[in-house]
Amino acid sequence: xxxxxxxxxxxxxxxxxxxxxxxxxxxxxxxxxxxxxxxxxxxxxxxxxxxxxxxxxxxxxxxxxxxxxxxxxxxxxxxxxxxxxxxxxxxxxxxxxxxxxxxxxxxxxxxxxxxxxxxxxxxxxxxxxxxxxxxxxxxxxxxxxxxxxxxxxxxxxxxxxxxxxxxxxxxxxxxxxxxxxxxxxxxxxxxxxxxxxxxxxxxxxxxxxxxxxxxxxxxxxxxxxxxxxxxxxxxxxxxxxxxxxxxxxxxxxxxxxxxxxxxxxxxxxxxxxxxxxxxxxxxxxxxxxxxxxxxxxxxxxxxxxxxxxxxxxxxxxxxxxxxxxxxxxxx
Amino acid sequence: xxxxxxxxxxxxxxxxxxxxxxxxxxxxxxxxxxxxxxxxxxxxxxxxxxxxxxxxxxxxxxxxxxxxxxxxxxxxxxxxxxxxxxxxxxxxxxxxxxxxxxxxxxxxxxxxxxxxxxxxxxxxxxxxxxxxxxxxxxxxxxxxxxxxxxxxxxxxxxxxxxxxxxxxxxxxxxxxxxxxxxxxxxxxxxxxxxxxxxxxxxxxxxxxxxxxxxxxxxxxxxxxxxxxxxxxxxxxxxxxxxxxxxxxxxxxxxxxxxxxxxxxxxxxxxxxxxxxxxxxxxxxxxxxxxxxxx
Amino acid sequence: xxxxxxxxxxxxxxxxxxxxxxxxxxxxxxxxxxxxxxxxxxxxxxxxxxxxxxxxxxxxxxxxxxxxxxxxxxxxxxxxxxxxxxxxxxxxxxxxxxxxxxxxxxxxxxxxxxxxxxxxxxxxxxxxxxxxxxxxxxxxxxxxxxxxxxxxxxxxxxxxxxxxxxxxxxxxxxxxxxxxxxxxxxxxxxxxxxxxxxxxxxxxxxxxxxxxxxxxxxxxxxxxxxxxxxxxxxxxxxxxxxxxxxxxxxxxxxxxxxxxxxxxxxxxxxxxxxxxxxxxxxxxxxxxxxxxxxxxxxxxxxxxxx
Numbered sequence: 001x002x003x004x005x006x007x008x009x010x011x012x013x014x015x016x017x018x019x020x021x022x023x024x025x026x027x028x029x030x031x032x033x034x035x036x037x038x039x040x041x042x043x044x045x046x047x048x049x050x051x052x053x054x055x056x057x058x059x060x061x062x063x064x065x066x067x068x069x070x071x072x073x074x075x076x077x078x079x080x081x082x083x084x085x086x087x088x089x090x091x092x093x094x095x096x097x098x099x100x101x102x103x104x105x106x107x108x109x110x111x112x113x114x115x116x117x118x119x120x121x122x123x124x125x126x127x128x129x130x131x132x133x134x135x136x137x138x139x140x141x142x143x144x145x146x147x148x149x150x151x152x153x154x155x156x157x158x159x160x161x162x163x164x165x166x167x168x169x170x171x172x173x174x175x176x177x178x179x180x181x182x183x184x185x186x187x188x189x190x191x192x193x194x195x196x197x198x199x200x201x202x203x204x205x206x207x208x209x210x211x212x213x214x215x216x217x218x219x220x221x222x223x224x225x226x227x228x229x230x231x232x233x234x235x236x237x238x239x240x241x242x243x244x245x246x247x248x249x250x251x252x253x254x255x256x257x258x259x260x261x262x263x264x265x266x267x268x269x270x271x272x273x274x275x276x277x278x279x280x281x282x283x284x285x286x287x288x289x290x291x292x293x294x295x296x297x298x299x300x301x302x303x304x305x306x307x308x309x310x311x312x313x314x315x316x317x318x319x320x321x322x323x324x325x326x327x328x329x330x331x
Numbered sequence: 332x333x334x335x336x337x338x339x340x341x342x343x344x345x346x347x348x349x350x351x352x353x354x355x356x357x358x359x360x361x362x363x364x365x366x367x368x369x370x371x372x373x374x375x376x377x378x379x380x381x382x383x384x385x386x387x388x389x390x391x392x393x394x395x396x397x398x399x400x401x402x403x404x405x406x407x408x409x410x411x412x413x414x415x416x417x418x419x420x421x422x423x424x425x426x427x428x429x430x431x432x433x434x435x436x437x438x439x440x441x442x443x444x445x446x447x448x449x450x451x452x453x454x455x456x457x458x459x460x461x462x463x464x465x466x467x468x469x470x471x472x473x474x475x476x477x478x479x480x481x482x483x484x485x486x487x488x489x490x491x492x493x494x495x496x497x498x499x500x501x502x503x504x505x506x507x508x509x510x511x512x513x514x515x516x517x518x519x520x521x522x523x524x525x526x527x528x529x530x531x532x533x534x535x536x537x538x539x540x541x542x543x544x545x546x547x548x549x550x551x552x553x554x555x556x557x558x559x560x561x562x563x564x565x566x567x568x569x570x571x572x573x574x575x576x577x578x579x580x581x582x583x584x585x586x587x588x589x590x591x592x593x594x595x596x597x598x599x600x601x602x603x604x605x606x607x608x609x610x611x612x613x614x615x616x617x618x619x620x621x622x623x624x625x
Numbered sequence: 626x627x628x629x630x631x632x633x634x635x636x637x638x639x640x641x642x643x644x645x646x647x648x649x650x651x652x653x654x655x656x657x658x659x660x661x662x663x664x665x666x667x668x669x670x671x672x673x674x675x676x677x678x679x680x681x682x683x684x685x686x687x688x689x690x691x692x693x694x695x696x697x698x699x700x701x702x703x704x705x706x707x708x709x710x711x712x713x714x715x716x717x718x719x720x721x722x723x724x725x726x727x728x729x730x731x732x733x734x735x736x737x738x739x740x741x742x743x744x745x746x747x748x749x750x751x752x753x754x755x756x757x758x759x760x761x762x763x764x765x766x767x768x769x770x771x772x773x774x775x776x777x778x779x780x781x782x783x784x785x786x787x788x789x790x791x792x793x794x795x796x797x798x799x800x801x802x803x804x805x806x807x808x809x810x811x812x813x814x815x816x817x818x819x820x821x822x823x824x825x826x827x828x829x830x831x832x833x834x835x836x837x838x839x840x841x842x843x844x845x846x847x848x849x850x851x852x853x854x855x856x857x858x859x860x861x862x863x864x865x866x867x868x869x870x871x872x873x874x875x876x877x878x879x880x881x882x883x884x885x886x887x888x889x890x891x892x893x894x895x896x897x898x899x900x901x902x903x904x905x906x907x908x909x910x911x912x913x914x915x916x917x918x919x920x921x922x923x924x925x926x927x928x929x930x931x
Contacts, residue, residue, distance in 0.1 A: 459643060474902070478661075478889070555767045585788075586788065
């Protein structure tokens with residue numbers, strides 16, 4: 001069975017106003033996702049994760065352009081689709097939810113209206129039926145008193161409820177793939193767990209494939225089957241969650257995992273990654289991580305490493321990568 | 332970096348900005364031409380603008396029937412040559428415009444600096460007055476003042492300065508508020524400089540940029556207001572040739588179809604204001620991106 | 626919310642106070658106020674009499690007290706020319722000015738808002754450039770010149786529209802256009818920038834992500850939000866229009882308060898001038914107050930600021 005989503009060699013660039021500076025926000029990214037599975041995309045801010053998501057949705061700002069690659073969704077190539085067909089896919093088969101629910105909901109319209117309009121646009125549901133469906137969706141995302149809430153405005157709801165509304169909008173037309181861009185970042189810690197559970201339940205019930213964009217490895221560990229680690233626009237490591245957590249190959253991945261404080265750990269200091277993420281417009285030559293890498297060799301400074309297969313479905317971009325267990329002494 | 336070095340760097344950058352593409356050639360040429368015409372009015376104008384030959388009234392421009400080469404742009408209702416009046420009118424507009432802008436600028440910048448830097452009740456008082464004066468439309472206020480003190484060229488300049496300084500004060504005060512927190516000012520305070528010195532040597536040079544940009548933008552507004560005042564009869568008094576006054580006179584011949592008395596002075600006003608606005612707009616974008624919301 | 630209203634009210638009252646003080650001081654402190662407050666052509670004895678009658682030799686704050694108390698009683702003086710109380714004169718002319726301002730406002734919104742939206746949606750393309758040109762012309766062409774040129778065209782050459790007076794609906798067309806021209810450009814500018822801001826917002830992004838047709842995104846999500854600041858400005862501009870209409874009303878002999886001001890100047894009828902300016906400024910302060918309150922009602926965040 002062919003994967004639901006196949007991305008190969010995807011490149012997205014931002015071009016400055018005069019056409020002089022080209023920033024490679026997404027550089028030669030490839031991954032696949034099967035139906036019903038969850039992929040976590042991890043990286044710092046500026047690593048290109050959000051641009052990647054917007055590229056998949058073909059909703060980039062005017063300054064950006066897709067410079068190459070292919071995105072096959074359900075067997076169809078998305079990058080060459082005319083806008084009209086793309087619009088039919090967006091929100092219906094391929095949905096995305098954004099980070100800040102207060103900002104993503106229009107303050108002047110009711111919550112029900114904003115859910116219903118997706119239904120009316122994609123499935124031509126008549127107004128009353130759409131409104132009823134909106135109430136049902138609110139119940140599906142565990143909002144209490146859904147019939148009352150349907151007529152309320154975003155500012156009348158709490159942050160957690162608003163995010164559920166955004167989730168309801170996302171699943172309203174029964175998509176095959178849901179992209180969630182930092183869905184819990186703006187929520188309180190206590191609400192985060194509830195929300196994640198909700199997303200997990202919905203996924204199981206509806207056989208939904210998900211892409212989770214986050215900088216929080218804890219969420220990845222909990223929710224995802226696969227992980228892809230992004231750094232400076234490139235996918236530096238990807239593989240099944242268990243592999244990546246137990247045997248991280250790329251030094252950046254290793255540093256990320258080691259920087260998570262662990263209960264019962266005897267060491268006194270938190271390990272942080274030295275240095276700063278690079279300016280996307282002025283990337284260092286060779287491997288973008290080399291200025292911060294404790295294992296750097298000369299080749300890293302000169303050439304950018306290609307993808308190399310480490311194990312089944314686990315690949316990384318690193319000249320030095322060799323299987324190593326977490327906690328091995330630094331060279 | 333102390334204030335004067337910052338200021339001289341700003342000056343250098345100011346002029347280097349002029350070499351950047353996108354420089355508005357046409358507006359600058361137009362403004363310079365008007366300035367030159369104003370300066371050399373005595374030489375350029377064929378006739379005395381204030382004296383007319385009554386027998387020669389309402390002559391149309393040379394290219395229309397009834398016109399003559401003697402009066403290229405025709406004559407007005409008392410027989411004065413329109414071209415000469417337009418030329419001398421440039422002088423009036425330039426003088427009044429620039430002087431008023433400078434007066435308003437100095438007043439507004441000084442008060443803005445005082446208000447922003449000293450804070451406290453000085454700030455409160457100046458700001459309340461500014462808000463009140465800003466609430467009253469400039470034209471109404473200017474008319475009122477002109478009615479009180481009586482029209483004359485000198486008075487108009489003072490009145491326009493008094494009406495428009497508030498626009499400067501607001502903006503300059505905002506800049507000073509943020510400048511106050513900058514390191515070189517703090518260093519000066521720690522070094523024991525008096526408030527007066529700080530305001531003069533550190534703050535002032537750094538707000539000059541904004542003041543200049545504001546000045547160019549205000550020039551257009553001031554000229555239109557002066558034209559309106561002259562049109563209503565409370566601006567530059569006759570028989571001095573001001574473009575606004577020419578429009579008022581032109582109205583007398585309007586119903587009879589003497590179009591040149593209305594269209595030509597208005598075109599001059601429009602050219603000058605348009606050029607000043609375009610130049611000011613360009614300056615605003617080039618010199619200080621922070622002022623973009625003006 | 627109550628605190629906000631009280632604060633704004635205090636602010637408005639202070640502004641009114643300062644306004645009256647400014648006008649009062651300018652009259653009293655620049656030369657001999659008696660010259661202004663007496664009919665033109667008065668003799669020296671008349672001037673002396675006025676000095677005594679109006680108490681011009683009393684200390685300033687006493688004079689101000691008198692000034693304010695007559696103001697609050699509704700006594701704005703008598704017109705020299707018309708020999709009637711100025712307040713009555715003003716109130717009889719005000720409806721005409723309001724009518725003209727309303728017509729000009731309608732025109733400026735009908736032209737300004739759609740062109741602003743188009744300029745934002747087609748940003749940096751052809752229509753945007755047209756819009757920028759229009760905005761620039763609006764700022765640079767004095768309203769009274771626009772009015773005069775229109776008279777030339779439509780009254781003198783084409784004979785379609787009447788050039789002065791206020792008899793019929795036809796009479797209001799040209800003055801409304803001349804007056805509204807500048808504001809159309811201003812409204813266009815604001816609509817454009819407000820629309821651009823809204824189009825870049827997260828909820829518009831989500832609306833597009835939902836796959837909604839672009840026309841719906843703009844008409845429903847962007848439009849309403851973008852319009853809020855524009856309508857607020859329009860409310861304030863309405864009152865400003867009444868004030869700056871003085872030149873347009875003069876050009877077209879439209880019998881509003883602007884023309885009243887002009888008559889006051891032309892006939893050296895100072896009480897009329899003073900009263901018109903005072904009333905004009907007061908209207909602006911009052912309208913600003915109400916618009917602030919309205920804004921707070923629409924946008925709950927404003928109430929808790931400042």
